[in-house]
Amino acid sequence: MKVKNLSKTIRQQQILNNISFEVSPGTITGIIGRNGAGKTTLLRTMAGILLPSSGDVFIGNHSILKHPAKKQTMIFIPDNLDSLKTYSTNELITLYKMVYPGFDMDYFNHMRAHFSLPDVNRISQLSKGMKALFVLILAFSSRVDYLLLDEPTDGLDAIVKRKVLDFLVEQARANQVAVMIASHRLEELDFMVDDVLILRNGEVEEHFAIGELKTRYRKLQLAFQSGSFPPDLLKRVTPVSQSGSVYAVLISAADSAIYNEIQDHDPVLFEELKLTLEDVFLARLGGTDDVL
Numbered sequence: 138m139k140v141k142n143l144s145k146t147i148r149q150q151q152i153l154n155n156i157s158f159e160v161s162p163g164t165i166t167g168i169i170g171r172n173g174a175g176k177t178t179l180l181r182t183m184a185g186i187l188l189p190s191s192g193d194v195f196i197g198n199h200s201i202l203k204h205p206a207k208k209q210t211m212i213f214i215p216d217n218l219d220s221l222k223t224y225s226t227n228e229l230i231t232l233y234k235m236v237y238p239g240f241d242m243d244y245f246n247h248m249r250a251h252f253s254l255p256d257v258n259r260i261s262q263l264s265k266g267m268k269a270l271f272v273l274i275l276a277f278s279s280r281v282d283y284l285l286l287d288e289p290t291d292g293l294d295a296i297v298k299r300k301v302l303d304f305l306v307e308q309a310r311a312n313q314v315a316v317m318i319a320s321h322r323l324e325e326l327d328f329m330v331d332d333v334l335i336l337r338n339g340e341v342e343e344h345f346a347i348g349e350l351k352t353r354y355r356k357l358q359l360a361f362q363s364g365s366f367p368p369d370l371l372k373r374v375t376p377v378s379q380s381g382s383v384y385a386v387l388i389s390a391a392d393s394a395i396y397n398e399i400q401d402h403d404p405v406l407f408e409e410l411k412l413t414l415e416d417v418f419l420a421r422l423g424g425t426d427d428v429l
């Protein structure tokens with residue numbers, strides 16, 4: 138799937154601005170950004186629920202604007218499943234079978250039994266966690282190529298959350314489904330995504346493979362005799378946290394000079410820490426004012 142120069146204006150407000158990126162089969166892309174950055178609007182526009190103001194989404198070489206049938210290759214699952222509550226489970230299954238001709242009923246029954254989902258009459262009788270699993274199973278049963286998920290683990294307990302995420306990762310890989318997940322739960326994305334798209338004010342701030350992270354940044358935990366951070370170094374690091382006189386900062390992995398200069402200041406604590414997606418989020422979107 139190729140998203141090309143996608144922009145969306147709603148009531149004279151530019152929500153998305155010239156967004157372009159690609160996703161490959163079987164990969165999971167995390168879409169992250171601060172509240173209001175445009176994550177949901179991007180997913181809804183990609184899914185063809187909202188019309189773009191300009192730009193387009195291509196499945197292979199086919200524009201979804203010119204070939205609306207291509208929308209059948211994707212499913213968007215919103216963060217709030219309340220809209221399903223009036224359906225009976227059978228109505229929903231019938232609906233999915235109608236919309237997605239490749240719907241695999243055997244797979245659906247197998248997964249429903251595997252997760253011991255109760256055979257209830259109405260969707261509203263399922264708990265939040267069961268509902269989340271139910272719609273994911275429906276989505277994978279539909280044999281679509283793209284799954285667009287908005288905050289899929291909102292409100293789930295830790296055990297159900299793990300079940301949902303493990304299922305998602307396993308099935309995306311096994312069925313070569315490209316998954317895009319908008320989420321604020323960076324610690325969850327950290328272990329499951331292949332790519333990360335950072336949105337800032339409706340624009341792509343960065344798009345990178347998670348494996349590249351370590352080649353870009355290093356995270357250091359530091360404390361100095363003076364108790365404060367040497368001002369001459371401050372401009373060259375990106376602070377991510379401070380607790381008393383202990384600082385965590387990111388440095389560019391390419392900048393070996395700063396690594397040596399920090400050591401020249403004789404820090405009383407100098408430790409390299411594991412870099413997380415949250416660190417990169419804070420570094421790219423937090424601004425230094427938030428920390429130091």
Ligand SMILES: Nc1ncnc2c1ncn2[C@@H]1O[C@H](COP(=O)(O)OP(=O)(O)OP(=O)(O)O)[C@@H](O)[C@H]1O
Pocket residue numbers: 147148150152170171172173174175176177178179
């Ligand atoms: N229907 C709408 N009418 C007017 N403004 C809208 C509409 N939908 C979204 N917006 C605005 O677009 C911007 C992006 O909203 P969106 O929900 O896409 O962001 P988000 O990144 O998903 O946010 P969050 O993380 O809080 O869910 C916000 O400023 C929001 O107020």
